[in-house]
Amino acid sequence: MRKKIVAGNWKMHNDLNETISLINELKKNDIYSDVIVMISPAFPFLQMALELVKKSNIEVVSQNVHQKPKGAFTGEISVEMLKSIGINKTIIGHSERRKYFNENDTVLLEKVKLALSNDLDIIFCFGEELLDRKSNRHFEVVMNQLKKTVLNLDKDSWNKIVLAYEPVWAIGTGETASPDQAQEMHEFIRKCILESYDKTTSENVSILYGGSVKPSNANEIFSKKDVDGGLIGGASLNAKDFQLIIKANSSL
16 A cells, blocks of 8 residues: 655755744644655755654655765765665655756766665655656656656565655746646656556555645645655745645644
């Protein structure tokens, strides 16, 4: 049975005091036991965040990890470093990593394999650009991204994978794929997994939508059959908005 998830990616926002304040606000209303809530603060605050959420249902995940176990890679973070402070999950392949840091499918597959081999769960991101959507190539682009990365893995690996579909044209733009567009793509993604593995694998993987989810559209998006939650950017920086989005994914 797949899980309902709402994950907040805080990106390069919030200093120490802002991070503490936001986590404490979220803890006050941590009541949705049927939704897994994840937060992804900046690297300097991961260990502190872990301490703050100890008596809550909130999980702390990393925004990224390097593809090599260790080495002379100034400024990078290794799997071993994350594991050593108690981080058990990381985001890989976010559209901003692909765009601004030139992370291609080869690099991302290397990251995925290293993370999984070290018992680090992943939220794997992928999605099409605006030109792909306008030229009706969005299904082809998404299928290729999956085939070159996570669809290379053995079936047992899928117990440690959450997918996050990000229509790049809807990230930070205020634009959002319609609920029907989101469902159409999520259904297609599940079909790709079915064809590569089996029905059980396809039905059990959680697929999040990551494109400008807000309190005003979360209910309609999350109500779709193949949408299991959201990877939330800007709206997760506001405790009230983030809680409303979490509530929208709950059956309470």
